[in-house]
Every structure is written in structure tokens, then in C-alpha cells.
Amino acid sequence: MAPESTAEPPRKSTLAAVLAPVVQPLVAILIATCVGGLLVLALGRNPFEVYGILISGSVVGVPNILVTLQMMTPLIFTGLAVAVSFRAGLWNIGVEGQMLVGALLSGIVGYAIHLPWFLHIPLAVLAGFVGGALWAAIPALLRVYLNVNELVVCLMLNPVALLVTGFFASHVLKAPGPTNKLPDIDPSAALPNFSIYSQVNAGLFLALACCIVLALVNARTIRGFEWKLMGLNPRFAYYGGVDVPRRAIGVMMLGGGIAGLAGAEQVLGQYRAFYDNFSPGYGFDGIAVAMLANFDPIGVILAAFLFGALNGGSAVLQMMTGLSKYLVQVLQFITVLVLAAQFSWNWLRRRPVAALAQEPERSAAPDLAHPSGRQA
Amino acid sequence: MDFDILNSAVRIATPLIFAAMGGVVTYQAGMLNIALDGFMIVAAFTAIATAYLTGSLTIALIGAIVASVLLAALMAVFNIRLRANIFIAGTAIIFLGNSLTALLLKGVLGQDGVFTSDRIPNFPVIRVPVVDGIPVLGALLSGHTILVYVAYLSVPLVAWSLYRTRWGLRLRVVGEAPEAAAAVGIDVDKIKFQAMLISGLFCGFAGAYLSLAYVTLFAREMTAERGLIALAAIFFARGNPYRTALVAVLFGGATALSVRLPQVTGLAPQLLQLIPYVVTVLALVIVGWRTTRARNRYGAWRFDLG
Numbered sequence: 130m131a132p133e134s135t136a137e138p139p140r141k142s143t144l145a146a147v148l149a150p151v152v153q154p155l156v157a158i159l160i161a162t163c164v165g166g167l168l169v170l171a172l173g174r175n176p177f178e179v180y181g182i183l184i185s186g187s188v189v190g191v192p193n194i195l196v197t198l199q200m201m202t203p204l205i206f207t208g209l210a211v212a213v214s215f216r217a218g219l220w221n222i223g224v225e226g227q228m229l230v231g232a233l234l235s236g237i238v239g240y241a242i243h244l245p246w247f248l249h250i251p252l253a254v255l256a257g258f259v260g261g262a263l264w265a266a267i268p269a270l271l272r273v274y275l276n277v278n279e280l281v282v283c284l285m286l287n288p289v290a291l292l293v294t295g296f297f298a299s300h301v302l303k304a305p306g307p308t309n310k311l312p313d314i315d316p317s318a319a320l321p322n323f324s325i326y327s328q329v330n331a332g333l334f335l336a337l338a339c340c341i342v343l344a345l346v347n348a349r350t351i352r353g354f355e356w357k358l359m360g361l362n363p364r365f366a367y368y369g370g371v372d373v374p375r376r377a378i379g380v381m382m383l384g385g386g387i388a389g390l391a392g393a394e395q396v397l398g399q400y401r402a403f404y405d406n407f408s409p410g411y412g413f414d415g416i417a418v419a420m421l422a423n424f425d426p427i428g429v430i431l432a433a434f435l436f437g438a439l440n441g442g443s444a445v446l447q448m449m450t451g452l453s454k455y456l457v458q459v460l461q462f463i464t465v466l467v468l469a470a471q472f473s474w475n476w477l478r479r480r481p482v483a484a485l486a487q488e489p490e491r492s493a494a495p496d497l498a499h500p501s502g503r504q505a
Numbered sequence: 506m507d508f509d510i511l512n513s514a515v516r517i518a519t520p521l522i523f524a525a526m527g528g529v530v531t532y533q534a535g536m537l538n539i540a541l542d543g544f545m546i547v548a549a550f551t552a553i554a555t556a557y558l559t560g561s562l563t564i565a566l567i568g569a570i571v572a573s574v575l576l577a578a579l580m581a582v583f584n585i586r587l588r589a590n591i592f593i594a595g596t597a598i599i600f601l602g603n604s605l606t607a608l609l610l611k612g613v614l615g616q617d618g619v620f621t622s623d624r625i626p627n628f629p630v631i632r633v634p635v636v637d638g639i640p641v642l643g644a645l646l647s648g649h650t651i652l653v654y655v656a657y658l659s660v661p662l663v664a665w666s667l668y669r670t671r672w673g674l675r676l677r678v679v680g681e682a683p684e685a686a687a688a689v690g691i692d693v694d695k696i697k698f699q700a701m702l703i704s705g706l707f708c709g710f711a712g713a714y715l716s717l718a719y720v721t722l723f724a725r726e727m728t729a730e731r732g733l734i735a736l737a738a739i740f741f742a743r744g745n746p747y748r749t750a751l752v753a754v755l756f757g758g759a760t761a762l763s764v765r766l767p768q769v770t771g772l773a774p775q776l777l778q779l780i781p782y783v784v785t786v787l788a789l790v791i792v793g794w795r796t797t798r799a800r801n802r803y804g805a806w807r808f809d810l811g
Contacts, residue, residue, distance in 0.1 A: 168605075172612040220592050275793025278740075280539065280592050282786060284733055289782045296775040413600055420593070453611040458604030466597040470587035 153468065154421050154432075161463040165456065174450060183457075186445030187438035192326035196444075199329040199399070201437025203228075203408075205336035206391030207415025208422060208429040210261075213343060214384035216424040218360040221381055223268060223283030224388040225412025226290030227261035231389020233294045234260030236396045236403025237302065239314030246317040253318045254335070254393045261389020262382040264290060269381035273374040279381070291406065298405035309405035320398035332394030337430065339387060344426040356380055388412065410458070414440070417461035420468045436461060510761050511644040516719060517764075518757025519656045520545070520711040520728075524735035525749045526656075526663045527707030532744045533667055534700035535680035539595035540580050541732025543602030544705050548573035548712025550606040553723040554613060556625045565717060570709030576602065577705025581698045599732075607725045614723075621722035628652065628718045650718045652710065657750070659707070664746040676700060708732070730782070737785040740792045752788070759784050 166176035187197045207224045214221035235257035244252065267286060272279040299309040320331040347353035355376055358366040367373045391411060396403050418436055422428030436457075443454040524541045531538035551572035556565035580598050583589040614620045628650035637647040667673040678686040679696045687693050711731070716723045734756055742748030763780040 168608075172609075222596055271790060271793060275790060275797050277789045277793035278537070280596075281733055281736060282789060284539075285730060285737075285782050285786050285789075288730060289779060289786075292775040292779050292782075296773055299775070300773050416596060416600075451611070453608055453617070455604040455608040455611070459601065459608055462597045462601040462604060466583060466589070466594060466601065469589035469593040469597060470583050471589065 150423055154423070157421070157464045157467040158435075160467050161460045164463050165460045168459065169452070169456070172452070174452060179446065179450065179452065179456075182446050182449055183439060183442035185442075187442035193441065193445075195324050195327035195329050197434070197438045197441040198333060199327040199437075200440040201433045202329065202333045202336050202394055202398075203391045203411040204414055204418050204433035204437050204440075205333075205340060205429060206387055206394065207411050208418025208433050209336075209339055209343060209415075209426060210384040210386075210388035210391070211415045211419035212422060212424040212426065212429055213356075213387065214381055215419055216347070216360050217356040217377065217380040218363060219269075219272070219377055219381050219384075220280040221265065221268070221283060221384045222280060222416055223265065223286050223290075223412075224384070224391075224415045225408065225410065226283070226287040227264045227385040227388035228392040228395075228408060228412050229290040229294045230264040230392070231257035231259075231261035231386075232392025232396045232407070233297055233311075233403055234389070235393040236311045236314065239318040239397060240312045240402070243315060244317060249315065249317040250320065250397070253314070253397055254390065257389040257393025257396070258386040259389070261392065262386035265381045265385020265388070266378070269378045269385075272381075273377050287412070294403070295405045298403060304402070311403040313402045314397060318397055319401055320394065322398065328399040330394070330398030332390075332398040335390065335394065339390070340426040340430050347426065352376075388415070391415075409440075409454070414458075414461060417465050420465045509644065510765055511641065512648060513764065514754065514758040514761040515645060516649065516653060516757075517760045518754040519653045520715050520719065520731055521735050521738065521753040521756055522656045522660065522750050523707050523711035523714060524732050525738050525753050526659050526746065527704035527711070528732070528735050528739045529663060529744055529746050529749055530667070530676070530700045530707075531704045532739050533680045534676050534697050535683060536584070536591055536697060536700065537595075537736075538580075538701065538704050539592065539733070539736060540576075540598035540602075541704070541708055541711075541735060542728045542730060543580075543595070543598035543600075543732075544573045544576050544708030545712040545715065545728045545732055546602045546606050546726065547576050548709040549716035549727060550609060550712075550723055552713040553620065553625065553716040553721075554609075556717055557614070557620075557622050560624060560626060562626055562628060562717065566710075566713050569713035570706055573709030573712060574702055574705040577701050577708070580705075581701035584701070585694050585697050603726050606723075610723065610725065619722055619724045625717070625721050627721060650714075652714045652718050655710065656714070659710075660746050660750040667746065672696075730785075734781060734785050737788045737792075741788045756781065756784060 162180070166180070169176040169179045185193075187193055207228060210224045210227070211221060235253050238253045238256040239249075242249065242252065264286065268277075268279040268282040271277040271282055295309065298311055302311050304310050304312040322328060322330045347357070355366065355371045358369065358371060359373055359376060359380075363373050395407060395411075400407060414436055418429055418432040421432040421435070439457045439460065440454070443457040446452055446456070447454055524545060527544070528538055528541055548569040552565045552569035555568035556562060559565065576598065580594060583594045584591050610616055610620055630648055630650060631654070633643075633647040637643045665673075667677065675686065675691050676696050676699075678689075679691060679693050683693050686696075712728075715727060715731075735753065738752040738756060739749050741752045760781050763777045
């Protein structure tokens with residue numbers, strides 16, 4: 130967790146302190162690769178061969194690179210969505226559901242409204258943003274006003290979103306035909322596509338733009354500073370004059386909106402219609418992306434490239450070896466687990482565990498509605 | 506009027522009760538263990554794989570428990586020793602469990618989404634001699650597999666351990682005031698570690714029940730957020746084992762109804778599958794509303810979240 134790791138003031142500008150943000154993700158990836166390799170070995174395959182296929186299937190050759198870019202686009206959005214909320218101390222892991230709802234609204238606007246392209250595309254994209262933001266508002270409001278664990282609500286709302294959007298795609302607005310999908314979107318709402326090799330589309334540039342904008346917001350604006358403050362210590366932020374409940378709702382809805390953009394990109398750029406159950410779990414991959422990026426918007430781009438490449442390569446892997454794409458998910462969540470651990474430098478310096486136990490643990494999920502209350 | 510629905514409510518509630526008892530122990534020790542689903546799915550997979558390979562239900566049950574406890578130990582090491590945030594570690598464990606079992610399903614059993622086989626033995630159904638003939642009571646109490654009885658009997662066992670033993674007292678102190686516990690010489694980390702392992706034990710039962718007794722198959726992500734539903738039941742009952750079990754049975758009843766309804770109403774299946782999730786979220790809303798009011802009155806609370 131970034132907030133914990135920065136909770137202590139930097140001691141000295143030692144080499145270790147400078148390298149920490151780069152070394153930690155690399156170590157995590159290395160550990161995940163080793164564990165994954167052992168797993169592959171246990172399944173009776175050659176790990177070097179498997180990793181070789183993953184790499185060559187993702188970054189060797191122009192078509193494969195284009196597929197990787199296609200796969201990384203939704204991961205940038207979902208990773209950014211998770212990163213924005215986590216940085217402000219809100220556990221928004223309902224990104225999958227927010228993406229689905231955003232995709233549904235985009236799909237509806239895409240086919241039901243007829244406009245010239247320069248109005249239709251922005252409107253359909255905006256619909257995706259609004260859909261995701263509204264879905265994220267549910268856990269946000271419950272968190273702020275009723276102190277309900279947003280993490281549990283988010284996790285519960287993911288299947289709810291899948292079922293509700295599935296109901297729309299299979300009953301309410303079903304297109305004629307055997308597939309559970311909405312009617313195809315108008316060509317005027319489609320995000321332009323660049324290549325025949327993959328479905329990488331203008332959504333990629335929107336994703337990159339979002340990252341840059343959020344990086345600037347984080348680094349240069351008061352709002353970005355307030356989010357960081359909330360993530361580090363909401364009680365302090367509250368006494369410092371930050372309207373914590375309001376910012377919490379805002380940042381959750383912003384995250385949800387960005388997640389909705391992932392859905393918009395999928396519907397308007399890749400599938401050209403809303404299909405039931407289209408996502409292979411981009412929202413969950415986003416958690417891994419955000420963790421690896423240490424919640425930094427620019428880091429999200431790099432992390433999304435890595436996991437996008439793995440996802441792209443896993444399709445080739447599945448064809449060639451029969452190992453399923455879940456290997457990549459296993460790698461991702463081992464990485465998350467390792468990154469969550471506070472190995473840090475305390476552990477290396479062999480600080481006695483007893484001393485750690487006495488440290489008051491920063492409350493993981495602070496009470497936002499009543500930050501002034503005392504903790505039992 | 507047939508009382509089958511009572512029988513199925515009891516069965517549907519069984520994995521929830523197992524998971525909820527596991528969750529209660531960690532809840533009382535001050536840990537919000539959201540990884541119950543991860544433990545359960547790994548146990549469910551191990552159960553079906555060992556039952557398929559060995560043909561023995563006993564070995565399968567033991568295997569499921571061992572796998573689940575091992576995963577719980579991993580969670581404990583990361584959360585307690587390495588100070589990983591419990592929510593992040595828990596989320597990672599859930600998705601790790603789901604993807605690992607999906608990978609092994611393909612790699613070991615050679616199936617993509619669902620695995621079942623005739624070679625897997627079934628738990629025998631126990632017919633309680635006298636009660637079996639009585640209409641309502643028979644449907645409730647008789648005609649279940651052994652694991653169902655274990656689940657319901659584990660509730661008083663957990664309650665007794667928590668409220669009537671020295672260990673239970675220590676565990677609750679660790680949950681309520683870890684600093685005070687440390688001050689009187691209780692090894693806080695050790696108690697927390699034990700609580701997490703017990704959580705894994707119960708989830709082992711829950712997973713084995715899901716894949717070997719409730720149905721005889723393994724499907725990807727077959728726990729269907731039961732761990733979170735159990736967690737909601739715990740919040741609702743504020744961690745009391747008896748009340749938690751009661752809430753779990755009510756959730757089971759709601760689900761049993763929702764399984765029955767499509768035959769009666771002809772509603773879309775998606776809308777009926779929504780019921781357990783919506784009920785859970787509503788339960789959380791009620792909990793939140795209640796605790797927020799209580800807090801405003803007393804100005805103190807136990808968990809930041811609940």
C-alpha cells in the first residue's frame with residue numbers, strides 16, 4: 130500500500146530510498162514469475178517455453194504488438210479507476226461492475242440515438258462515464274453516510290451489474306438473433322479503428338490522455354493534494370479543512386466514471402455493440418495494474434502495458450499449449466499479494482516484530498462520515 | 506404444500522454457516538477476513554480432485570481442509586507477519602483462489618468450466634429414525650448429509666469456545682483492544698494467526714460441502730460470493746455466532762425461494778439470481794443505518810467499518 134509506505138517521513142536520501150518505487154514492483158514481478166514458473170513445472174510444462182510463448186505472443190511482430198495495445202487499453206482505464214480511488218483511501222474494487230454499467234449506457238446511446246459523429250461519439254463516451262459514476266455512487270454514498278464497508282458492497286455489486294446488464298441484453302433491449310446483445314451501434318458512434326490486425330482504436334488515446342490529466346491533477350492541483358491527504362490520514366485531512374465525505378464521494382464517482390470509459394471503449398471501439406458478459410475481468414485486472422503502478426497515473430500506463438502484453442500472449446499460449454489464460458491471472462494476483470506486503474526496508478533491517486506490534490496500526494478504512502469521532 | 510423448500514433452505518444455508526463461523530472467529534479477533542471465498546474455492550477444488558483421484562470422501566474432506574488452512578496460513582503470514590493490508594491481501598487471495606483453481610481445473614482435470622464424474626462418491630443421506638415421519642420437522646432435521654449436521658453443531662461449539670474458554674476470552678480481547686491484550690502479556694499475533702487458521706478450517710468444510718455434498722461437481726467461481734454473504738450475516742449479527750447462524754439460515758431461505766420462483770412466476774432468471782446479492786446489500790444498509798445511529802448516541806464504535 131502506498132499510503133503506509135509513505136507514512137514515515139523519508140529518513141535519508143539513501144540509494145535504497147530512491148530506488149524503492151522501482152525496485153519493489155520489479156521484485157514483486159520476479160517473485161510472481163518464479164512462483165508461476167514452479168506452478169507451470171508442476172503442471173508438467175517447461176516454464177521457459179511457456180514464458181517464451183507469452184513474450185513472443187505479445188511483443189514480437191507488429192500484429193502482436195497491436196493486439197497488446199488493444200488489450201492494454203481497457204486495463205489503462207480500469208487501472209486508473211482503481212488507482213484514483215485507492216490513492217484517496219477508498220477501496221473501489223467494483224470497477225468491473227462500473228465498467229459493465231458504463232458499457233451498457235454507451236451501447237444504448239450508441240444505437241438508440243442518431244446524431245452526426247462529432248456529437249454522437251462524445252455523447253456515447255459521456256454516457257459510459259455517467260453510467261460508471263452512478264454505479265460507483267452506490268458504494269460511495271453507503272460508505273460516507275452509513276459507514277458500510279465499500280469493499281464488500283463493491284464486490285457484491287459486481288455480480289449485480291453483470292446480472293442487470295445481462296437482463297437488458299437478453300430481455301429488455303435484446304437485438305434479434307441468438308446472441309444476447311444489444312443492437313449494433315450506429316457507425317457514427319464508433320471509435321475509429323487503425324489497423325486490420327487488432328481492434329486498437331481511438332480509445333487508447335483517450336486512455337493515455339486521462340492518465341496525463343490525472344497525473345497533472347495529482348501533482349499540481351489542490352484537489353489532487355486533498356486526495357493524497359485523505360489516503361494518508363483522513364482524520365488529519367478533515368482537521369486540515371478537507372471536506373472528506375464530499376471528496377470521498379467525488380473520487381469514487383470519478384473512479385467509477387473512468388471505469389465506465391473502459392466499457393465505452395469496449396463497446397464503441399472493439400465490439401460495436403453491447404454483448405452480455407463481454408468482459409474477461411478487466412475490472413479485476415485493474416486492481417493488479419493499480420497496485421503495480423503504486424497508484425501513479427503514468428505508472429498505470431506501464432503496468433497496463435505489461436499486463437496487456439500478458440493477456441495478449443495468453444491467447445497465443447492457450448492455442449499452443451492448452452494452458453488456460455488463468456495462468457496470467459495467477460501471476461497478477463501473486464504480484465498484488467507481494468506488493469501488499471510491507472517487506473519494505475524495516476524487514477531487511479530486522480526490526481524486532483514485537484516493536485512493530487506496538488505501533489498503532491493506521492486504520493485501513495477510516496471513518497469518513499465522522500472523522501472527528503474517537504477510535505475505540 | 507410440500508416441505509421440500511425447508512429441506513433445501515437448510516442445505517443452502519449450510520455453506521453459509523460454515524463460512525460464517527470461520528468469519529465470526531476472525532471478526533471477534535479484530536480482523537475483517539474478506540478472503541473466505543478464496544479459501545472456499547480452493548477447498549472445493551481440492552475436495553473434488555482428491556475425491557476423483559482417490560475415491561475416498563474422508564481423504565477428500567481432509568484434503569480440502571488442509572488446502573484451505575494452508576491458504577489461510579498464507580493470508581495470515583502476509584497480513585500478520587508482513588503487515589499487508591487485510592483488504593488488499595484478502596482481495597488478492599480471493600482472485601488468486603479463483604484463477605488458480607480455474608488453471609488447475611484445466612491443467613489437472615482437463616476441463617474448462619465444469620468438472621464432474623461418476624467416479625466421485627456421494628455423501629450418504631442420513632434419515633433420522635423417528636423425526637423422519639413428522640411433516641415439517643422431518644424436512645428440517647432429516648434427510649441431510651453428515652456435513653449439514655456438522656455445520657449446525659459447529660455453531661454452539663464456536664459460541665462455547667468464544668464465550669466460555671480462556672482462549673475465547675483472549676481472542677475477544679485481542680479483537681476489542683489489542684494494546685490492552687499485549688499489555689497483559691497476550692501474544693496478539695499468535696491469537697490472530699490461530700483465528701485465521703480456524704477460519705481456513707471452517708472454509709475447508711464449506712468448500713468440501715459445496716463441491717461434494719451440495720452438488721457433485723466443480724465449477725469456476727462456484728462459491729458465488731457466499732463468503733461475502735456470510736460476512737454480511739456476521740455484520741448483521743454483530744459477530745454473535747447464534748445470531749449469525751440465524752441470519753445465514755434466513756439468507757438460505759431467501760435463496761431457496763428464489764430457486765423455486767422461476768417455475769412459478771416465469772420471471773427472467775437474472776432477476777431471481779439477483780435476490781441473494783440484493784438481500785445482502787440491503788442487510789448491510791440496515792447494519793450501517795443502525796450502527797451510525799448508535800454511534801451518534803455513544804460517540805464510540807468498535808470497528809471503523811461494520
